[in-house]
Amino acid sequence: MRLFQQIRPAPFDKLKAEPSPAEIPRALPMPLLRLDNVxxxxxxxxxxxxxxxxxxxxxxxxxxxxxxxxxxxxxxTLLNLxxxxxxxxxxxxxINGVVTSGxxxxxxxxxxxxxVGFVFQFFQLLPTLSVxxxxxxxxxxxGQTANxxxxxxxxxxxxxxxxxxxxxxxLSGGQMQRVAIARALVHSPKLLLADEPIxxxxxxxxxxxxxxxxxxxxxxxxxxxxxxxxxxxxxxTDRIVALRDGRIEExxxx
Numbered sequence: 146m147r148l149f150q151q152i153r154p155a156p157f158d159k160l161k162a163e164p165s166p167a168e169i170p171r172a173l174p175m176p177l178l179r180l181d182n183v184x185x186x187x188x189x190x191x192x193x194x195x196x197x198x199x200x201x202x203x204x205x206x207x208x209x210x211x212x213x214x215x216x217x218x219x220x221x222t223l224l225n226l227x228x229x230x231x232x233x234x235x236x237x238x239x240i241n242g243v244v245t246s247g248x249x250x251x252x253x254x255x256x257x258x259x260x261v262g263f264v265f266q267f268f269q270l271l272p273t274l275s276v277x278x279x280x281x282x283x284x285x286x287x288g289q290t291a292n293x294x295x296x297x298x299x300x301x302x303x304x305x306x307x308x309x310x311x312x313x314x315x316l317s318g319g320q321m322q323r324v325a326i327a328r329a330l331v332h333s334p335k336l337l338l339a340d341e342p343i344x345x346x347x348x349x350x351x352x353x354x355x356x357x358x359x360x361x362x363x364x365x366x367x368x369x370x371x372x373x374x375x376x377x378x379x380x381x382t383d384r385i386v387a388l389r390d391g392r393i394e395e396x397x398x399x
Contacts (some may be wrong), residue, residue, distance in 0.1 A: 175242045176203040177335055177368045178227055183236035185222050185391075196222040198391040199236070206335065207366035209359065211379035214388035220372035221340055223388070227370055228261045228338045229253045241335060258287040262329030262367075266341040268321040270313040270328075276300065277309040280328045287332065299327040303357060319350025326357060330367070337361065339371040343378055355381055 185197040197219045204210055212220045225231040226238050229245045238245045241260055245253065262283075270279045280296040300306040303323040313321055322342060329337055339358065343351035355378050362369050362383075371382065379385045380399040387394045 175239060177206045177208075177241055178202075178204040178370070179237075179239040180223070180227065180233075181237045181239070183226060183233045183238060185219075185226060185231070186234050195391050197226070197233075200391075200393055201236075202386060202393065202396075204336075204368050204370060206368055207362055208384070209362040209369045209382040210371070210384050210386055211382040212370060212372045212386050212388060213374070213376070213379050214394075216374075218388040219391040220388060222391075224338045224340055224370060224372055227336070228263060229256050258283065258332065260335050262332070262334035262337045264322070264325055264329050264337065264339040264342045266344040268313070268318075268325045268345075270321055270324060272313050274312075275309065276305065276311050276313070276316070276324050279313070279324060280331050283328060283332050296327070296331060299331045300324070302330065302361075303327045317350065319346050319353055322346060322350070322354050323357065326354070326361075330361065330365070333365075335368060337367050337369045339369060341372055341374065343373070343375060351375075351378070 180200055180202045183197055183200045184195070186193055186195045188194070200219075200223065212223055214220055222231070226233055227240075229238070229240060229248075232246055240256055243256060245256065248256070271282070274282070277293065277296050277300065280299055281291045281293070284290070284292055284295070297306055297309060300309055303326050305320060305323050305327060308316065308320065308324075313324070316324065342358070343354050346354060358369055358371065359381050361367050371378070373379055382399060384396055385399060386396050
C-alpha cells in the first residue's frame with residue numbers, strides 16, 4: 146500500500162497569485178479562558194491587600210494547567226476569578242469569549258452552570274443524597290430534570306457507577322473525590338477548576354485522581370486549571386504557572 150501519493154505541480158498558467166494580506170481571513174479565536182492584566186485587591190484590617198497583580202494568562206481547549214505557589218500567593222483568587230465567582234478590580238476575564246465584568250448575577254450564574262465545573266479539596270458532597278443524586282445535583286440547579294443516565298455515564302467515567310446507590314459516608318476519600326469530579330462534569334463544562342483536589346488524599350488515591358484529570362483533559366478536551374501544592378501533581382500537567390505575591394513568576398513546561 147502506498148502511504149504517500151505523488152503530487153504533481155499544477156501548470157504554471159493555472160497557478161494563482163498569492164493573496165494579498167487583505168484577502169487572508171483573520172480567524173483569531175479567543176482561548177477558552179483569558180485573564181487579561183487582571184488585578185484583584187480587597188480591604189482587610191483597614192489595609193489594601195493585593196491578591197493578584199496584573200496577571201495575564203490564556204488557557205486553550207483541552208489544556209491542563211497547574212497553578213503553584215505558597216499559601217496566600219493568589220491561587221484560589223485566580224480560580225475564583227476564572228470561574229466567575231468574583232470580579233477583578235482591574236483587567237478582564239473572558240470565558241468562552243464572554244467578559245464576566247459587569248454581568249448581572251443571573252448572567253454569571255448561567256455562565257457558571259453552562260461552562261464551568263468545580264472540584265474542591267473537601268469534596269462538598271451532600272451527606273443525605275446518594276452518589277447518583279449528588280452527581281445529578283448540578284442539572285437540577287440549572288433547572289433541568291434529573292437525568293439518571295447522564296449521571297451514570299459520568300460515574301462510569303470515574304469508575305464509580307457500582308457505588309451509585311451509596312451515601313458519601315460509605316466511601317473512601319479518594320472515592321468521594323471521584324464522585325465530586327463526576328458531579329463537576331455531569332453538564333459537560335468546557336472549563337474545570339480544581340482547588341487542591343488531592344490535598345486530602347493518600348498517595349494511591351491522589352495518583353488515581355490525577356490520572357483521571359489528565360484523561361479528562363486529553364479525551365473530553367476539557368480545559369483544567371488546578372491549584373496545587375504538589376510538585377509531583379504539577380508535573381503531569383501541560384504548563385505550570387508559578388505565582389508569587391499575586392504575580393506570575395514564571396510559566397514553564399514540566
